[in-house]
Amino acid sequence: MRARAIIHLDNFLQNVAFVKKLTGKPICVPVKTDAYGHGAVEIAKAALNAGVSCLGVAAAAEGTELRKNGISCPILLFSQPNPNEIPEIFDSNLTPFISDFGFVDALNKYAAAKNTKISVHIKIDTGMGRLGCSPEEALPLAKHIRNCPALNLAGVATHFAASDSFKKDDKTFTQLQISRFKDAVQAIRDAGIDPGIVHAANSGAVLLHPDSWFDMVRPGILLYGYAIAEEDKPEYYSQIKPVMELRAAVSLIKPIKKGVSVSYDRIWTAPNDTDIAVLSIGYGDGLPRLASNRWAAMINGKAYSLAGRICMDQCCVDIEQDKTVSQWDEAVIFGGLAQDAATLAQVIGTIPYEITCNINKRVERIYIGN
């Protein structure tokens, strides 16, 4: 196998248990982008076996894939769907987030014509500045939904812009979002409308803002094993375990002479006579090209530096004439015994979400530990 992602379901379940114990709330597991690259169907099944109450997707097609694989729990559709996805939303029994009156009308019209019903959640923009209605519009929208016989208001949600930040003004901003959200939910209740499940907390808010937990929490990255980047690692850190481990094979070993360059653009030349191991993984698999010359792979428990540009399908490491490395040994790129995807993300200036989401589908996922 040239490149594979070992998905440690035991670690995922441990992370779920951590969030359950910490919050004591029902959990909605975001499985959008193929569960952040981990495989939506397998992650969903593991999550549901662990007592998770619902799942979240960003595209109707992602919800349909789960339904085709026998998943029957509520599936929230976080993103604003295109009107042409409405039939699929009904067929797959998805629960869309509502930001505007037009979408309510479109859903109601379709439901009335098909003589069917649908549950929806109102999404309120309390400061993210993206999807959602304004806090003032939430009550009118709730009233409008109440007046649509085919629609059932099953929840009210918001999303935080900076809940994972330790900066004082970001914390204050999150508190402002929470208070705007509470006020909007209260206005709905005061009008005699049941808001359904009230939910807001993403990973950052689960860890840093207990007053945002409400009736359900929606942590994604935390369940996939990456806590908040902090200098001062708190004790919960040791309880959060990265779920993905990326591996490749040593496909060729060869000696090269001092001064010889390796790979595209000749950005690395051998400082001494050495041996190069070619690994069967590249940016086409999702190993970021920006990590060229800036990362190391673990082979048999020892770290070896990447040498030269990461190519589409290959990269190279300098194994320094270490004769313990053999052709077809396995190299760990991140996770497992190597540094994790969050550290790789930090090295190249991005976030772990982007690293795991970008692991290409040609990298086989192997599920272990459940």
Ligand SMILES: *Cc1c(COP(=O)(O)O)cnc(C)c1O
């Ligand atoms: C992706 C997403 C989450 C999870 O965010 P994390 O930062 O991964 O915890 C929660 N809610 C919504 C609406 C999302 O789109």
